[in-house]
Amino acid sequence: MKLIKYNDNWADEMDLEGSQILTDPEFAEWETKWLKRFEDEGKITFYVGTNEEIPYGSFDDFCQAFTVEDITEEEAAVLTKYFGKNMGFFPG
Numbered sequence: 378m379k380l381i382k383y384n385d386n387w388a389d390e391m392d393l394e395g396s397q398i399l400t401d402p403e404f405a406e407w408e409t410k411w412l413k414r415f416e417d418e419g420k421i422t423f424y425v426g427t428n429e430e431i432p433y434g435s436f437d438d439f440c441q442a443f444t445v446e447d448i449t450e451e452e453a454a455v456l457t458k459y460f461g462k463n464m465g466f467f468p469g
Contacts (some may be wrong), residue, residue: 378453379404383467385442396463398453404445412436423468459467 381404382396399407414421417438422432433439448456456464 378447378448378450379444380453380456381407382444383442383465384444385431385432387425387436391425391429392400393425393431393466395463395467397463397467398448398456411439415439425466 379399380396381399381400382394384392384394385393411421415433420432420434421439422430435444447469
């Protein structure tokens with residue numbers, strides 16, 4: 378199991394944090410999906426408000442906003458029980 382944490386900032390005005398719990402195969406699929414998207418589009422932009430956006434010019438830049446931790450199934454169950462599988466702002 379993986380706990381993926383997202384942490385970034387928009388224009389030094391708004392902190393965005395969130396996390397998601399994925400199985401190892403789900404994580405591999407998630408990572409492959411984003412890598413392919415960067416290969417196809419070159420860059421990605423997340424819109425976090427009407428005129429607020431966070432651009433990522435490369436897959437490496439995008440990955441710097443994330444930390445990935447291995448967790449046990451028991452830890453995942455506790456986190457999911459209290460917070461759900463997705464917590465906070467997490468880029469889809």
